[in-house]
Amino acid sequence: MFEQDMEKVLITREEIAVKVRELGKQITEEFKGEQLIVVCILRGSCVFYADLIRELELDVKLDFMVLSSYGDNSSTSGHVVVKQDLAENIKGKNVLVVEDIIDSGRTIKRLKEILLEREPKKLKIVTLLDKPSRREVDITTDFTGISIPDEFVVGYGLDFAQKYRNLKDICVLSPKVYK
Numbered sequence: 007m008f009e010q011d012m013e014k015v016l017i018t019r020e021e022i023a024v025k026v027r028e029l030g031k032q033i034t035e036e037f038k039g040e041q042l043i044v045v046c047i048l049r050g051s052c053v054f055y056a057d058l059i060r061e062l063e064l065d066v067k068l069d070f071m072v073l074s075s076y077g078d079n080s081s082t083s084g085h086v087v088v089k090q091d092l093a094e095n096i097k098g099k100n101v102l103v104v105e106d107i108i109d110s111g112r113t114i115k116r117l118k119e120i121l122l123e124r125e126p127k128k129l130k131i132v133t134l135l136d137k138p139s140r141r142e143v144d145i146t147t148d149f150t151g152i153s154i155p156d157e158f159v160v161g162y163g164l165d166f167a168q169k170y171r172n173l174k175d176i177c178v179l180s181p182k183v184y185k
C-alpha cells in the first residue's frame with residue numbers, strides 16, 4: 007500500500023520485531039520484580055507500545071499521554087503542550103516513557119522535565135528510533151532501538167500529516183510527498 011509514496015523500506019517488520027524483543031528483555035531486566043507504569047505517547051508510539059508491553063515480563067500498568075506534535079509538516083516547533091495527561095499519579099512509582107522517535111530531542115526533554123516534577127521513583131525513556139544527527143538539545147535515552155540517518159520515516163505508528171501510521175514496515179517517505 008502507498009508504494010508510490012515511498013522511497014524505500016528502511017526497517018522491515020522482521021527487523022522491528024527482533025529489536026522490540028531485545029528492548030523488552032533489557033527493560034524487564036532493569037525493573038525486575040518491580041511495578042512499572044508504561045506511558046504511551048500518542049499517537050506515534052501506539053504500535054511500538056502495543057508490541058513492547060507484551061515483551062515485558064513485569065507487573066505493568068498502562069497509561070497514555072497526548073502531546074502537541076508536528077502539525078502537518080516535517081520539522082519540529084520546539085514547543086511542547088500536554089493535550090491529554092496521565093490517569094495515574096506517578097509519585098514514587100517506576101515510569102517508562104515509550105517514544106516512537108527522537109529527532110531534535112525537544113519533545114522528550116520537555117516531557118522529562120514535566121514528569122520529573124511529579125517525583126517518580128525512577129523515570130526511564132525508551133525510543134524505538136533515534137536520529138542522533140538531528141539533535142538540538144542535550145538529551146539521553148535509557149533504551150534505544152535503532153539509530154537512523156536524517157530521513158523522514160513513516161509506518162509502524164509514524165505518520166506524515168496523520169497518514170501511513172498503519173504500514174507494517176518503517177519506510178523513507180519520498181520527498182515529493184512533502185515538497
Ligand code: IMP
Nearest residue numbers: 050082108109110111112113158159164
Ligand atoms: P523532536 O521533539 O524533534 O525530538 O520530535 C519528536 C517527534 O517528532 C516524534 O515523536 C515524532 O512525532 C516526530 N518525528 C520526528 N521525526 C519523524 C519522522 O521521521 N517521521 C515521523 N515523525 C517524526
Ligand code: MG
Nearest residue numbers: 049050075106
Ligand atoms: Mg510523535
